[in-house]
Amino acid sequence: xxxxxxxxxxxxxxxxxxxxxxxxxxxxxxxxxxxxxxxxxxxxxxxxxxxxxxxxxxxxxxxxxxxxxxxxxxxxxxxxxxxxxxxxxxxxxxxxxxxxxxxxxxxxxxxxxxxxxxxxxxxxxxxxxxxxxxxxxxxxxxxxxxxxxxxxxxxxxxxxxxxxxxxxxxxxxxxxxxxxxxxxxxxxxxxxxxxxxxxxxxxxxxxxxxxxxxxxxxxxxxxxxxxxxxxxxxxxxxxxxxxxxxxxxxxxxxxxxxxxxxxxxxxxxxxxxxxxxxxxxxxxxxxxxxxxxxxxxxxxxxxxxxxxxxxxxxxxxxxxxxxxxxxxxxxx
Numbered sequence: 001x002x003x004x005x006x007x008x009x010x011x012x013x014x015x016x017x018x019x020x021x022x023x024x025x026x027x028x029x030x031x032x033x034x035x036x037x038x039x040x041x042x043x044x045x046x047x048x049x050x051x052x053x054x055x056x057x058x059x060x061x062x063x064x065x066x067x068x069x070x071x072x073x074x075x076x077x078x079x080x081x082x083x084x085x086x087x088x089x090x091x092x093x094x095x096x097x098x099x100x101x102x103x104x105x106x107x108x109x110x111x112x113x114x115x116x117x118x119x120x121x122x123x124x125x126x127x128x129x130x131x132x133x134x135x136x137x138x139x140x141x142x143x144x145x146x147x148x149x150x151x152x153x154x155x156x157x158x159x160x161x162x163x164x165x166x167x168x169x170x171x172x173x174x175x176x177x178x179x180x181x182x183x184x185x186x187x188x189x190x191x192x193x194x195x196x197x198x199x200x201x202x203x204x205x206x207x208x209x210x211x212x213x214x215x216x217x218x219x220x221x222x223x224x225x226x227x228x229x230x231x232x233x234x235x236x237x238x239x240x241x242x243x244x245x246x247x248x249x250x251x252x253x254x255x256x257x258x259x260x261x262x263x264x265x266x267x268x269x270x271x272x273x274x275x276x277x278x279x280x281x282x283x284x285x286x287x288x289x290x291x292x293x294x295x296x297x298x299x300x301x302x303x304x305x306x307x308x309x310x311x312x313x314x315x316x317x318x319x320x321x322x323x324x325x326x327x328x329x330x331x332x
Contacts, residue, residue, distance in 0.1 A: 021110070023050045034107055038068045046108050055135055058109070059128050065104050066124070069097050082273070083125025084169055084176030084255060091124075111135060122146060123169060123176075144171040145217055155216050156209060157229045161186055164206035165254075168213055175214040176255045179206055183248030198246040203280045207270035208234050208287070211256050215266060215289055219258070224294055231290035235265070239283025250274045256285070264288045 028047060035043045042064025049057040067078050070091050077090055087093040093101070098121070102113050111134050120143030121127050133140050147168045153159065168177035181198050188196035215227050246252065256270040266289055270282040 023047075031108065034104070035064075038064045042067075049109065055132055058131055058135060061108060062105060062128050062131055063124070065101055065108065066091070066093070066127070068104070069093065069101055078124075079276070082176070082253060082255065083123060083128075083174060084253065085124040086122060087124070087127070088122070105131065109135065120144065125174065125176075126171070129171075129173070142172045142218075144169050147213065147217065152213065155229070156212060157232070158209050158212070162205075163209065164202065165209055165213070168210060170214055170218040172218055172220070174255065174257045175210050175218060176253070177206075177210045177213070179252045179254065181246060181248050181250050181252065188248070196248055198250070198252075200240075200242040200280060203242075203246065203252065203272055204237065204240060204282060204285075206252065207254055207256060207268075207272065207280070207282055207285055210254050211266070211268045211270070211285055211287055214256060214258065214268070215287065219261065219266070222291055225291035226294045227289050228292040231288070231292070233288045234285075235288050236286045237282055237284060239281070241281045243278040243280065244274060246274060246279055252279065259284065264290055 027050065031046055031050065032043060035046060042061060045057040045060035045064065048054065049061060063078055066087075067075050070078065070093065074091055077085060085091065087098065098118060099115075102118060105111075106113055109131065111131075113134065117130070117140070121130060122144050126144050129141055132138075147155075147170060149166055152165050152168060153163065156163065156165075164179045165177045166179050168175060183196060185198075187199060187202065191197060191199050212229070212232050215232055216229055219227060221227060251274065253273045254270070255272075256268045258266060258268050260267045265286055267284050267286045268282075270280075270285050271278070272280040
């Protein structure tokens with residue numbers, strides 16, 4: 001087996017198709033000319049990929065090519081870029097520029113991309129995942145969903161003033177969201193006097209809400225079944241660390257990734273950043289959930305109250321789940 005065929009995606013057993021062509025000295029010269037406006041690290045990653053087929057070099061190539069077409073004042077955003085960095089809104093990449101990026105990536109990585117496949121690429125994470133799947137011959141993932149605040153409010157059982165997501169994107173592998181601390185939040189009146197600070201417990205709640213959104217909008221389900229919002233409750237968290245004080249005006253960038261999911265438990269890792277600075281890290285956030293028939297989905301908001309990732313019990317969930325860690329932390 002060749003070195004190229006031996007490499008596989010982390011967590012995947014499917015190897016890269018063994019289609020590498022010999023990488024001659026003249027190919028390196030041509031590649032250097034193709035990437036002459038990209039960084040040296042981009043060129044080196046491209047050389048290593050062309051020589052070995054190791055897909056671990058692909059993200060550096062893709063980020064480097066995107067950087068080549070982004071305005072200089074926006075390139076700082078690509079340093080340690082999160083998966084939720086948006087191509088249009090954050091980087092100013094229009095459809096024509098996207099085509100230029102794709103053409104260059106095709107040439108460097110020696111693959112073919114159909115125009116129709118580009119329609120659902122909204123974030124840097126979408127692009128990296130898409131290219132990785134193309135290289136490995138894996139099925140393309142479901143497109144990332146952009147979920148505005150109106151839809152978040154319609155889907156989640158949490159409602160204002162206890163809703164801490166302004167927008168979100170959900171894919172089959174992750175969910176990302178944003179929340180701007182307005183300064184008008186009710187709890188800031190007492191946390192703290194004359195020095196409003198976002199409570200770490202509320203930031204943990206925001207990550208829990210994003211995990212709930214993933215379960216409802218991105219998680220795989222059984223045929224004819226959906227996950228009911230009335231069955232999702234917060235059960236525990238591990239490895240929570242606060243790294244930064246967050247105050248009014250800060251924009252929280254939230255992300256969660258599923259680690260384990262087998263009914264009735266789903267465990268996620270979560271993080272919040274402000275710009276490039278870490279704010280909160282949660283190694284594990286665990287929720288309970290249940291499937292219901294797709295034709296009999298309960299109304300998200302019950303007559304008894306609003307679920308806040310486990311703060312209210314209803315007929316669909318045992319009363320014992322009401323005393324969640326988040327409720328205890330917020331009530332303390």
